[in-house]
Amino acid sequence: MLKIExxxxxxxxxxxxDGCSFEIKEKTITALIGPNGSGKTTxxxxxxxxxxxxxxxxxxxxxxxTDKSIEDISNLGISRLFQQTRxxxxxxxxxxxLLALDNEDTKxxxxxxxxxxxxxxxxxxxKIQEMLELVGLEEFADKLARDLSYGQKRLIELSRAIxxxxxxxxxxxxxxxxxxxxxxxxxxxxIGLKEKGETILLIEHDMNFAFxxxxxxxxxxxxxxxxxxxxxxxxxxxxxxxxxxxx
Amino acid sequence: MISAYFIHLLILVGIYAxxxxxxxxxxxxxxxxxxxxxxxxxxxxxxSALLALAGWPFWFCFLSAGIGAMLFxxxxxxxxxxxKGDYLALATLGFSFVIYAVALNWTGLTRGPLxxxxxxxxxxxxxxxxxxLSFLILTFIIALTSYFIIKQIASSPxxxxxxAIRDNELAVRVLGKNTFKMKSYALGxxxxxxxxxxxxxxxxxxxxxxxxxxxxxxxPVIAIVIIGGLASLRGTVIAAxxxxxxxxxxxxxxxxxxxxxxxxxxxxxxxLILILIYKPKGFYGKxxxx
Amino acid sequence: xxxxxxxxxxxxxAIYGLVASGFSLIYSTCKFVHFAHGATIAFSAYFFxxxxxxxxxxxxxxxxxxxxxxxxxxxxxNKVVYKKLRKRKAGNVILLIAGFALLIFFEALILMxxxxxxxxxxxxxxxxxxxxxxxxxxxLQIVIVAVSFVLLVALFLFMKKTKTGKAMRAVAGNKDAAExxxxxxxxxxSRSFIIGSAIAGIAAILVGLEQNLQPMMGTNLMIKGFTAAxxxxxxxxxxxxxxxxxxxxxxxxGIWFLPSGYKDAIAFVILFIFLLFRPYGILGIRKNxxx
Numbered sequence: 001m002l003k004i005e006x007x008x009x010x011x012x013x014x015x016x017x018d019g020c021s022f023e024i025k026e027k028t029i030t031a032l033i034g035p036n037g038s039g040k041t042t043x044x045x046x047x048x049x050x051x052x053x054x055x056x057x058x059x060x061x062x063x064x065x066t067d068k069s070i071e072d073i074s075n076l077g078i079s080r081l082f083q084q085t086r087x088x089x090x091x092x093x094x095x096x097x098l099l100a101l102d103n104e105d106t107k108x109x110x111x112x113x114x115x116x117x118x119x120x121x122x123x124x125x126x127k128i129q130e131m132l133e134l135v136g137l138e139e140f141a142d143k144l145a146r147d148l149s150y151g152q153k154r155l156i157e158l159s160r161a162i163x164x165x166x167x168x169x170x171x172x173x174x175x176x177x178x179x180x181x182x183x184x185x186x187x188x189x190x191i192g193l194k195e196k197g198e199t200i201l202l203i204e205h206d207m208n209f210a211f212x213x214x215x216x217x218x219x220x221x222x223x224x225x226x227x228x229x230x231x232x233x234x235x236x237x238x239x240x241x242x243x244x245x246x247x
Numbered sequence: 248m249i250s251a252y253f254i255h256l257l258i259l260v261g262i263y264a265x266x267x268x269x270x271x272x273x274x275x276x277x278x279x280x281x282x283x284x285x286x287x288x289x290x291x292x293x294x295s296a297l298l299a300l301a302g303w304p305f306w307f308c309f310l311s312a313g314i315g316a317m318l319f320x321x322x323x324x325x326x327x328x329x330x331k332g333d334y335l336a337l338a339t340l341g342f343s344f345v346i347y348a349v350a351l352n353w354t355g356l357t358r359g360p361l362x363x364x365x366x367x368x369x370x371x372x373x374x375x376x377x378x379x380l381s382f383l384i385l386t387f388i389i390a391l392t393s394y395f396i397i398k399q400i401a402s403s404p405x406x407x408x409x410x411a412i413r414d415n416e417l418a419v420r421v422l423g424k425n426t427f428k429m430k431s432y433a434l435g436x437x438x439x440x441x442x443x444x445x446x447x448x449x450x451x452x453x454x455x456x457x458x459x460x461x462x463x464x465x466x467p468v469i470a471i472v473i474i475g476g477l478a479s480l481r482g483t484v485i486a487a488x489x490x491x492x493x494x495x496x497x498x499x500x501x502x503x504x505x506x507x508x509x510x511x512x513x514x515x516x517x518x519l520i521l522i523l524i525y526k527p528k529g530f531y532g533k534x535x536x537x
Numbered sequence: 538x539x540x541x542x543x544x545x546x547x548x549x550x551a552i553y554g555l556v557a558s559g560f561s562l563i564y565s566t567c568k569f570v571h572f573a574h575g576a577t578i579a580f581s582a583y584f585f586x587x588x589x590x591x592x593x594x595x596x597x598x599x600x601x602x603x604x605x606x607x608x609x610x611x612x613x614x615n616k617v618v619y620k621k622l623r624k625r626k627a628g629n630v631i632l633l634i635a636g637f638a639l640l641i642f643f644e645a646l647i648l649m650x651x652x653x654x655x656x657x658x659x660x661x662x663x664x665x666x667x668x669x670x671x672x673x674x675x676x677l678q679i680v681i682v683a684v685s686f687v688l689l690v691a692l693f694l695f696m697k698k699t700k701t702g703k704a705m706r707a708v709a710g711n712k713d714a715a716e717x718x719x720x721x722x723x724x725x726x727s728r729s730f731i732i733g734s735a736i737a738g739i740a741a742i743l744v745g746l747e748q749n750l751q752p753m754m755g756t757n758l759m760i761k762g763f764t765a766a767x768x769x770x771x772x773x774x775x776x777x778x779x780x781x782x783x784x785x786x787x788x789x790x791g792i793w794f795l796p797s798g799y800k801d802a803i804a805f806v807i808l809f810i811f812l813l814f815r816p817y818g819i820l821g822i823r824k825n826x827x828x
Contacts, residue, residue: 048421074423086418088411090478090534095407099422105404106424108432112399164422280630282637326813333570333633337763338812341805344760348802359798462756466641469634505652509645516642523635524621 001026001199002047002168007056009042009223016042017053018223024168024216029190029200031210031231034220035244040203041083043220044172048080049073060168075103079166083173083203085153089146093137093156096145097128100164131159134189151182158186162193169193171202175209187213211235219243254379256491258451261386262444264487265393267471268480269440272397275478275534276406277433278413280332283323283339284441284468286346287316289460291442292449293350293357296366299450305369309446316442317435319346324431343465350457362456369450386447393440398480400436409433410478413534463512467491470515474522476532485531490515540672542789548678550785551685552747554778555740556762557769558692559733561777563611564766565709566729569629572636573614575759576643577734581607581741582750583647583656590658604738611734614639615727623726640755647752656750681743688739689778692732696774701728709772757801764808770818779819 002024009017017039024030032040045051047058049070058066065073074080088096101124104110132138135155140148148156158174174190175183183206190200190213204210210217211231219227219234221243227234234240266288273279291312298308327338350357357363369376369385376382400406411419412426419426449455467490475486494511502510527535556578563571585603588594594602618635667674696702707715708725716722744758762777765784769776784804791803811818 050417070417070420071423071425074421080421082418082421086415086421088414088418090414091407091410096411098404099407099411099419099424103422103424105408106429108405111403111405160422280634326809330812330816332628332630334812334816336630336633337570337767338809341760341808341812344805345802345809348799348805352796352798352802461753462637463641463645466638469637473634506649509649512645513642513649516638516645519638520618520635520642523627523631523638524618524625527625527627527631 001061002201003059004043004047005057005059007043007046007058008054009039009046009051010054016223017046020056020220020223020225022218022225022228024199024201026199027194027197028215029194029202029213030216030218031214032201032203032218032220033205033207033210037222038220039223040220041172042223044080044170044203047073047170048078074164074166077165077167079161079164079169081158081161081169081171081174083176085150085157087145087153087157087160090144092142092144093132093148094128094141096156097131097160097163098124100160101127102165127163131163135159135185151178154178155182155186158189162189167199169198169200171200173203173205176205183209251379254383256495258379258383258386260488260491261383261390262448262451263467263471263491264390264484265440265444265447266468267475267483267487268394268397269437269444270468270472271475271478271480271483272400272409272440273433273437274472275476275483275532276401276413277409277430279327279430279434280336281323281339281434281437282336282465282469283341283343283346284437285460285462285465286343287319287438287441288445288448288464289343289346289350289457290319290438291316291445292455292460293363293445294442295446296363296449296455297356299367300363300365305367305371305450308450309369309443312446312449313439313443316445317439320435320438321431323438324427324434328427328430343460343462347457347460350460357457360456360458362454363449364454366449366453366455368453382451386451389443389447393443394480394484397436397440401478401480405432413478466512466515466519470519470522473519474529476529477534479529479531479533482529482531486529490518540670542793544669544672544674544678546782546786546789547682548674548747548785549789550782551682552740552744552758553761553765553781553784554689555685555736555743556758557765557777557781558689558774559736559740560759560762561766561769561772561774562692562705562736563729563733565772565774566705567619567726568712568772569619569632570636570763571614571619571730571733572633572759573639573643574611574636574733574737574762575755575757576640577607577610577614577737577755578741578744578758579647579750579752579755580610580643581738582745582754583651585742585745586651586656586658586750590656600742603742604735607738607741608731608735611730611737612727615730620723620726623723640759644752644755651750651752653752658745658750677746681747684739684743688736692736692774695732701725705729760808761804764804764811767808767811767816767818773818776818 005021007017007020020043034040042051046053049068053066057064060076060078063076065076129138132141137152137155140152145153145156161169175186178186194200214231217229217231217234218225219240226243227237227240270281270284273281294315295308295312298311299305323339323342327335330338351359376385408419408424408429412429416426471483471486471490474490475482494507494514497507497510522529560571560574563574581603584606585599588602589596589599618639619632622632622635696706704720705725707720708722712722761784765780766777768783769778769780784807787807788800788803792800
């Protein structure tokens, strides 16, 4: 699905990503873990086009996306959840989700089409309704995003990322700062998505969560991949233990 | 006498309302702090005046003013695409100074500080809007049309994308939407309406010179937008009425115009500062500039 | 011609340097564009005119009072407007708009108090200029360049050597860290305004003696000072001075190619180019200029 080849990124003199290569298999959940500053979010930013790599290649489904713009990468099928909330605070929950569904709204002529086709409208309404039911926030549809609690914001943002048409989902710490009960819910949602055939790459600090949910784990340290494998192999890998406990 | 003067004030209300509603689209809805708005007004006024003096009919001058200003809006969007916050404010301010310097110095075209006198009153289908009452009706119709077009834009899905850009541009891009295109549209449309306001002004006063398009003219517009409340069109119109009429009692008390002119600017500036400190969302706004 | 332009550039650069260094000092600690810095200059210049030409006070007394007045005005604007805005956590864009409103407020006040006509201070009779390599320079102009040179060196030493100067640089570098070691940021903001505005007061006197006074002079000087600060790297005082001289030269040599009316436009075009391609300036450090 997604393949990264010998990716490098410097910030000034610091090597944030140092010759990273890995591949994400279709219909799996892969966890990207590593100590603070190991380059996880930088890799996410490189994949989604927010940063440009100094060298290396990023392939999505056999297509080179290394030099594509943020918009193009999104439209080629990558959807992303950010680590810090990036909701549209002055819009309602419904409007936030509606924006994710398609890009027809960026066409200027749509301003003067007084009524969108009832068909499309119903379809979108249904999708939003289903999504809100899934995360259990259906009564918040017409609340402003900024009036939600932190956990609710996280769920809406996750919903927005899921609703944005994609074939590859990247989640940067989906459960950090979220209450335990919500964690379980998010875990169920993600596993449900995988069963429907989705491919997910996530960054997670909570090791238990990462090991429980993922099929594969990739461990980063100082911008390098130091281990790759099934959760059970990683748990007992001495190199990984050293990376976490060593310093 | 008073009623004639009142009509004059209402015409100014109309022109300022168009300018402010236009700025609201860029600033309140899209979050682009454009301090170069007055330059679009200037471009529109000059295009309309020059074409009218060359004998073109009013409707043509009027539309050209809007389209010409819009092109400048698109132009400004290119270099300022990546700028935010105070850098954007200063770049757009620089743009308005460049336009002002050109209006002042390209004497072959604009006659520089001498200005352009004798701009004809508008005429449509053989009817000349020569008296102020008929001009007021024309202004009112144009202002109302502008208001509804911008309201339509703001409340459409297109407008929601603009608002989303204001709230978090990167998140909009990650959803696959081309924000550069969207911001260009916002600036272009905003400039279009500023341009037609300029055209109205030129044909109303029948004389323009560069001094009508300085920072002093920008302060009432910014004050209207912020006092009315960001992203509130209703608030903008109410603020336009109140702010244009507010300093007028000074004149009736009998202060000379050399006092009333500066006093008007001082009132606007003071109100703007007070609002920023004590009521940052304005009177009808829901959004706080960050 | 070449050497005359060189002299003119030097004088323009010296004046811009005084404007830009005060502005840059305030920006470096407070991290927002104090637009009303131009108003401080314009109002102080008129105040000096009022004391010296109108009331007929002694030159030095008038000059000292004008500088004190400038300092007080800057301090007052910070206390009455900016401090309140900071208290309610307003962003730097809000502070910029407030500064813009202050600028317009004071310009209109000048217009109301002194009228729109141009004022001349007329202290030094138009002395016959000295010829210097084919260029003419008046004694006043020599004083301007000398004063600004001395002041800029003094400011540099102040920032490097004194306790307040060091605290200012600490706040400029990292406000939170500075507060942890016990430096009160608000106190430093206030001092930056006092010192930056005092420099503005000196600039006001020199500009007033060299050129005429007119109500909108603040806006123009502010844009020049700001452009100079951007060229050099905003928030860096040495950068601002470097930028000022570069701007002075660009403007004066630019009119070799353009009609002299476009002299002001040159600054804005340069401002634009820098904002687009190098918004952190020549000496500035690239940091989150894009938010």
